[in-house]
Amino acid sequence: MSLVLAAIAQRARLGDGAIALSDQTSAFSYGALETAIAAAARDLFLWAPLVRPGSPIAVRLPNGAAWVILDLALARLGWTSLPLPGFFTDAQRQHAMADAGASLLVELSDAANGDLSIAGSPLRVTPLSLPDRRLPAGTAKITYTSGSTGQPKGVCLSRQHMEAVASSLVQAIGANYAGLHLPLLPLSILLENVAGLYTTLLAGGRYHILPPDQLGLADPFRPDLPRLAGAIAEQRANSLILVPELLRALMMVMTFTGIRLPDLTLVAVGGAKVAPSLLAQADELGLPVYEGYGLSECASVVALNTPSARKAGTVGRPLPHLGVAIREGEIVVENSGFLGYAGGQAHDGPVFTGDLGEIDEDGFLRISGRRLNTIITSHGRNIAPEWVESELTAQPEIRQAVVLGEAQAELSALIVPLIPGMDEAAIAGAVARANANLPPYARIGRWLARDAFDPAAGELTNNGRPRRAVLGARHRDFMEASTTGDLA
The missing domain is CATH 3.40.50.12780 (ANL, N-terminal domain)
Known part of the structure; x- marks a missing residue:
């Protein structure tokens, strides 16, 4: 029974x-x-x-x-x-x-x-x-x-x-x-x-x-x-x-x-x-x-x-x-x-x-982290993105974050601020505080602000989790070129 x-x-x-x-x-x-x-x-x-x-x-x-x-x-x-x-x-x-x-x-x-x-x-x-x-x-x-x-x-x-x-x-x-x-x-x-x-x-x-x-x-x-x-x-x-x-x-x-x-x-x-x-x-x-x-x-x-x-x-x-x-x-x-x-x-x-x-x-x-999510940078460092993302989203200005950087020299982040259109200086300050809690090899070098991730475009699962592969493919140019602080 x-x-x-x-x-x-x-x-x-x-x-x-x-x-x-x-x-x-x-x-x-x-x-x-x-x-x-x-x-x-x-x-x-x-x-x-x-x-x-x-x-x-x-x-x-x-x-x-x-x-x-x-x-x-x-x-x-x-x-x-x-x-x-x-x-x-x-x-x-x-x-x-x-x-x-x-x-x-x-x-x-x-x-x-x-x-x-x-x-x-x-x-x-x-x-x-x-x-x-x-x-x-x-x-x-x-x-x-x-x-x-x-x-x-x-x-x-x-x-x-x-x-x-x-x-x-x-x-x-x-x-x-x-x-x-x-x-x-x-x-x-x-x-x-x-x-x-x-x-x-x-x-x-x-x-x-x-x-x-x-x-x-x-x-x-x-x-x-x-x-x-x-x-x-x-x-x-x-x-x-x-x-x-x-x-x-x-x-x-x-x-x-x-x-x-x-x-x-x-x-x-x-x-x-x-x-x-x-x-x-x-x-x-x-x-x-x-x-x-x-x-x-x-x-x-x-x-x-x-x-x-x-x-x-x-x-x-x-x-x-x-x-x-x-x-x-x-x-x-x-x-x-x-x-x-x-x-x-x-x-x-x-x-x-x-x-x-x-x-x-x-x-x-x-x-x-997840075995399949592990990022290996061009310096040969293995980094679990969940670790870095948790430090970013611990900042009150950041609602969601996705860390990218496979085979890149530095890590990049897609960031959804708490309030759409938030001042870029506030986001930059939040990233800096998160970086202070991370070792140099795991710090965010570049970031891109998004007002939101789009579930209709397949960027989110139905329970609101970002789809890394979809976002990484969409923002491949960002990963490969310095666009720090741009607003998408």
Whole structure:
């Protein structure tokens, strides 16, 4: 049986009325949540004749109580779930459903009465006439990663290993940190689904969901920062999961407005390398930020700094259920639970992450970059661009940065300033401060300011990460000629 469902049932038997799940209109105690999951499972089972054995159910819903209850109802039935991120294009959604061979699509209904009603939300259920696809045995969830190139790939994971990650997080952090968790990332992202939702419920906390507009995240690429900070403060959130860019944005508004968030006890940050200087600034603002590391193939989290075990410059110790080793500089993960990709061969054995790192004498994991991203300058220096980029984006004037320089004598940077059209002297000052934290061979020699990277031109992945190959090809002339300070 699912560990999360068992934990909900055990807490429900206490009968103490503790709230497990809430949003802007409703609240579910652990007992009420257990009842709602059972009811949703019964209603879903009416569609069983249209569900091909092993075929996933595609879920396209925004963050809300309905998403949570549907996800756990699918777990109760033992059916495979295929969450579809809201930021996917229509073509990517269609690709994911076809690639995984989905039987049904569940989404919000335009009508007042849908085919299914969960937590007051009318849902439409659409049968899909798609060919069967081979999925590894034991697949409980398929998560599609946008990646940096090509079509999204469907990572197949078992429930046992997703919940092993959540259980390890509770063990490493401590259940006493379970308070009110406020999700800022989409639940369709594995990190929020496993490390946010499942971990909170296993630890007996409250998972409280607000719609994006109330969080100031209606446009995640241009967040309303005062609204975001105000929502965190008003809800008295105890824990958050952030990507580094959102952390920087939150810190900026705290610096300029003087707002403080004393109720926060745990802010987990991952998704990209975080500069030590940014973490030091977070400490000064009273933000309890703990950097971690993971990947979808390992069910979201591999290592995390915690309140009881934290070391600056590292991503923490590996979770207790995993075996992590370094082979020829590459991070390799044993017992990851990765079953394979949708439509591909079943995976057996360790996951070779493609990330470069080392484990220190105290067991903390340090990330230096991606093997495929490593820049080799004309001086023969090997440089992880993520390292340099983290120092650049630690400066408040810089929102995004991409470092280039393969076979060049010096490194170049494409820089998106915090404010479009920012004065070039301010950007130059930020680059100079970043360079002061770097050795001479890793300093930025030339930079080019861009008001933004263009997702329509393929310069960004769907979750907002720059595509290095696309940007490098577009700006090849810049790399080969001195255009310092020009504005593109």
